Amino acid sequence: MGNKSVTSYDVARRAGVSQSTVSRALRDDPRVVEGTRLRIQALAKEMGYVPHVTARSLITRKSSTIGVVSGDLHNPSYPTLVNTLQDCFARNDYRVLLLSDRTEGSLEKDILALRGGLVDGVVFISSRLDSPIVSEMIDWKIPLVILNRDVDDRLVGRVDRVTSDNIGGGRLVAENLVAMGHTRIGLISGPLENPSIRLREKGFRDGLDALGVPIDERYIHRGAVDAATGLAGGLALLGGKERPTAVFCATDYIAYGTLDAAKRLDLEVPGEVSVVGYNDLQQSSWAIFDLTTVRQPLEDMAAAAADLLLARIYGDESEAVHRNFDVAWVERGSAAPCAMPFTGAVDDR
Secondary structure, eight states: TTSSOOHHHHHHHHTSSSSHHHHHHHOOOTTSHHHHHHHHHHHHHHOOOOHHHHHHHHSSSSOOOOEEEOTTSTHHHHHHHHHHHHHHHHHHOOEEEEEEOSTTTHHHHHHHHHIIOOOSSEEOOOSTTTTTTHHHHHHHHEEEEESSSOOOOOTTTTTTEEEOOOHHHHHHHHHHHHHHHHHHHHHHEOOOOOHHHHHHHHHHHHHHHHHHHHOOGEEEEOOOSHHHHHHHHHHHHHTTTTSSSSEEEEEEHHHHHHHHHHTTTTTTTTTOOEEOSSSSSSEEEEEEEOOOOEEOOOOHHHHHHHHHHHHHHHTTTHHHEEEOOOOEEEEEETTTOOOOOOOOOOOOO
């Protein structure tokens, strides 16, 4: 056939069937007898037939594409979520269009384009829930699931969301560090505009308060959710007098920077300072980090988000769903019982 594109009509003529039968066979429609279906599929492959996505979309009024709005992919938690979503949607014959919120102003333009039918639904894993675009997507009736992000009260009950128990996780950190004898505990965290970070910190503070160990505000450092914040916070909190004996980092990504800070200050982890993260990313189990942390089941959460979104795309109109996954304490080598009870100022390093 030279350079001419092979059409479904060409396949139908070679197979001796109707064009509609070819379309059904290539969609694995059970109404086509299995032998005929397999023969048509083999013939289409042999002839080099590629389905015309645009034409199919005009017929089905579906793009077979899911939009995934992600934060900075340098943060290892985002690739974990995105890869799981891609696998789940691929099994259901959907492609993923990945949008990033890294460039100021670009996300708003990209989201506006989605309104024109570019995607059949959206999974939102960016931390930018303060943006009006989330409310706009809800108002546009685009099927939407918020993943790994708690939402403010104004969005509760309006959108499907999949989270983990951030308050319970923060409390777990407080309880375990105090049980190890730590009373001077630092916190290196992200922006409070991020609802998940805010709830995680609330659980941590409430847990300490309940145990009679309120946090010293001098031991708090806040910045972006990245390793640079962990490094800067670690140098600030651990490099002076009366340093904390333990530091809770609101994410594993922050904790990696804090471990780096301890090494630069020649502090032994966990002998002189314990470091705890949150997420249990794959890298946290590596010997170089050996990070004690709180596990949230990111792959399970992403799979649940995919299922929820597909249900909405297929017509589920029930009330908004909130799935909240349990978290767990994961003990490794970066945290240990306090070996330095407070007896006054600690040597300045």
